[in-house]
Amino acid sequence: MRLRTPHIRRPRGPLAVITTVLLAVLLLVAVAGPSLFGHRAGSIDVNAIQRGMSGRHLFGTDALGRDILARTVVATRKSLWLALLATLLGTLCGVVAGSLPVVVGRRLGRLIVAAFNLLVAFPGLLLALFLALVFGVGARGAVLSLAVGMAPSFARLTHTTASSVARADYVSAARLLNVPRHRLLTRHVLPNIAEPLLVNATSQVGASLLSLSALSYLGFGVQPPAYDWGRMLSDGLPSIYTNPSAALAPCVAIVLAGVTFVLAGELLTQLVAGAGHAPVRRVEAATGAASGEAPDTGEHVLRVEDLTVTFPGTDGPVTPVDGVSLSVRSGEIVGLVGESGSGKSLTALAIGSLVSHPGVARAGTHTLSGNDLAGMRPAARERFLGNALAMVFQDPMSALNPAIRVGRQLAEVSEVHQGLSRTAAMGRAVDRLRSVRIPEPERRARQYPMEFSGGMRQRAAIGIGLMTEPVLIVADEPTTALDVTVQRDVLTLLRQVRDERDAAVLLISHDIAVIAEIASRVLVMYGGRVVEDLPVGALADDAAHPYTRALVASVPDMTTDRERPLATIPGRPPDPAARPAGCAFAPRCAYADETCRTTVPPLAGTGDGRKVACWHPVQRAEPTTEGH
Incomplete structure (x- = not known):
């Protein structure tokens, strides 16, 4: 499905500048870091084991004498790549799960919605820890478990936004066209909810980075000899009291990267909101x-x-x-x-x-x-x-x-x-x-x-x-x-x-006035029922139902006396949940009696092709409703 990129304004202001600079630095470090610092990060120096901060090693060395700063820089690529991959997979799984209720039948859709609503109640990291036992330890297992763990929240977001779009007129009309459900989803619904999904996915990268680092720290994530920021924290834990600098560099990296993606999500939210609802792609x-x-x-x-x-x-x-x-x-x-x-x-x-x-x-x-x-x-x-x-x-x-x-x-x-x-x-x-x-x-x-x-x-x-x-x-x-x-x-x-x-x-x-200009026949509705069926020529001065006459009287024309207040219909329309037992117009009608209040009048013919639902239809020369 080819999406048309929404029109987004050029970033401006301190937030835009700071976020852009941080993203550029992260990208540069992730791309160039392994090439520039890879040799130093892997060099073992038995004479510099567990050294603290120094001019040669700004953040000290680890248990094998390797430079902590160099290893932190090199680990940027793997840490960011795993976080982005987990977020992408989690987003895709969530979008698919959240979209299924639109495609499948109503009963099965309810079960699916109930399932991911139940899963949302569990913390994502706790669910990921459980799933890590299923998928196995290692980078792949950590990514899969975290992706599945975050999928319910994206499924809920997708379902909520898709449900609002599904009520739009163009979706109703597409259903009228008998557009297949899968095309209704991919061409009508998903393109129009892409913006909130994109914004939330951007913010979620920072949370994924923190969660993956936690999994690696606990031994479920990246395994030696490979390493990411969480693995470095785990390796530096035994010497935390004698050499705390070993954990400082990866901690700073995790915080900075997490904050960067949160800021990126916030900036994207502002830019998308400012740009309005731009076109995304074609649909039916x-x-x-x-x-x-x-x-x-x-x-x-x-x-x-x-x-x-x-x-x-x-x-x-x-x-x-x-x-x-x-x-x-x-x-x-x-x-x-x-x-x-x-x-x-x-x-x-x-x-x-x-x-x-x-x-x-x-x-x-x-x-x-x-x-x-x-x-x-x-x-x-x-x-x-x-x-x-x-x-x-x-x-x-x-x-x-x-x-x-x-x-x-x-x-x-x-x-x-x-x-x-x-x-x-x-x-x-x-x-x-x-x-x-x-x-x-x-x-x-x-x-x-x-x-x-x-x-x-x-x-x-x-x-x-x-x-x-x-x-x-x-x-x-x-x-x-x-x-x-x-x-x-x-x-x-x-x-x-x-x-x-x-x-x-x-x-x-x-x-x-619009109806009188174009129609040949008029149906008048009140309280969920048709109360009169008459030719348009009789609408102005020969309507039989008091409500119809009151409607016509409330429309000013060139002959309306401007010195007098505009005519209105007293009272309020009936609440469908508390409709009167008899004629729905009885509480507002000057002609209502006990029969009107207790018995619903049928829509009956008057002998001249017209129909009216009223126990006391108004004659042409008689008055209408009070206040007219």
Whole structure:
């Protein structure tokens, strides 16, 4: 896996200067020391045995009359090499162990996580001492035992950071594309957690050096006639009281080298943090698109009935989406609106089978383009959704993987699902960037998402979903945080896609004005349920549900009286863990009675193609909620 080196600023300040000088000195001593001082370090002088400090021997001599300083310099190469090797092996073992829960099944993943969490409870050096008995004494055994001993801490770090990355939109979309798990790991997750692993590995070299020296000192590490700093300490122990200088040089070397690598880790932390999250490498594309393998056999492209999403809670299961039913026809743009926390985005994730563990999504009916998703095996469902559903997520910066160039993200869709060559897929990617009106698509395809503006990133995210022929596009807050001009461009683009491809669009937003501009039909959600289904033309002044009317009244327009306070909906949205027994809107509704507080109203038709879930639907001439 080829990584692109993160952009790091030039080191500055006293810490950078001191660390750079110390690293340079260590490197120079390790490279040149054996050549310059090797002969003196190995020369035995029976007339200078156990001598103290002198002008000829600055740190004295050992039991064979060999110069302690020369031997310390020569031992630098072996000591550093063993520490670096142990750290490298420990890091690799930890990364593999920490990544396995992402690749293997959920149950086995839990056991693996529990195993390295248990091992982290043991001190690394104590675990290394035990493992040294298994691997045997000597430099190889010491390196292997220390590597295995430090692996659990790296596994825990890898798992923690990988879990946070795995929740990103671009990883969810890659799962929607049915990207294999090993590619999901190596191309999406690991490149984006390389920085903390690198920083921690750098700091760990100093700890490895100290631990290896301790193992050699105790007789488990380097064996005579070879020697490292720990072996020198062990050899100088018998004369510690008569010739303490024999242990001084290796002690100073261990301390200086350990401090150097700790400072290097600290400096790298500051530099990486200052540089921001730079691109690391390319990964798969973010969103999916449909192919022709799923013909539309019914009137509705999407039909969902009695959809529930449940999460475990401290006092029992929590159901933030409860009994949602909706449908979208081919060529239709349906808006899904509601306050934050009403369950809109979670409903979108459930439609794409993207609800993360420990959440569980179930539906009585869940069909897409005539295919029963509920009856499919998981692997077949993931493969089908990767070809039949396009997702446009709320934040294009998180929907587009920052680790790869935009063109490669688009091209990956065609490479994976259409079998195109790398060159052909890139050509199609450039064409799609052009179709979503991104200027200079050839040049932009070679750039990273961070080089795009917000509007261009959103267009690119839509372009990824159009690499083939989508039958359904789910756009979750696609205009959030965009200025009004860019919002209009994105909405125009969605309408253009609908017109050109006859695709169905489910547009999720909390912005009533956005929905009113583009949708033909509106679904209103409150408290995890759909409370009204009505044409967009009736949204402004003919809604039947008090909540819908309150939402519309809270949106100011050019006719709003600026002398009066802005309209608001009194009270707060219900907590999914403590939803009222009856209508969820009853505590905030001026029309609520005892029936509303005790019985949940069904979503029932009104005879004109509209549906409302309310015991007392509002008539056009009647008032709405208090305060409006």
